[in-house]
Amino acid sequence: MIKEWTFRKGNSTEPSLSTSFENYKEFNGIKIAIDHKQEGSSWNLNFTNVSLKTK
Numbered sequence: 001m002i003k004e005w006t007f008r009k010g011n012s013t014e015p016s017l018s019t020s021f022e023n024y025k026e027f028n029g030i031k032i033a034i035d036h037k038q039e040g041s042s043w044n045l046n047f048t049n050v051s052l053k054t055k
Helices: none
Strands: 004-007 017-020 022-027 030-037 044-046
Touching (some): 017 030
Antiparallel strands (some): 004 017, 022 030, 030 044
16 A cells, blocks of 8 residues: 655655555545645645446
8 A cells, every 4th residue: 555655856865745645445446545645734635526437
């Protein structure tokens, strides 16, 4: 399970952006993080109305 994602612009030593992967929900056996937050900030990417279609 992914807990955090960090982007490093130009492969810099300092992170340019880090976000958490939180609030996992299960869709047809696949777990997807619904919330992505940035530490020390009120920034929150929240997915709603998530669904998974299978063939």
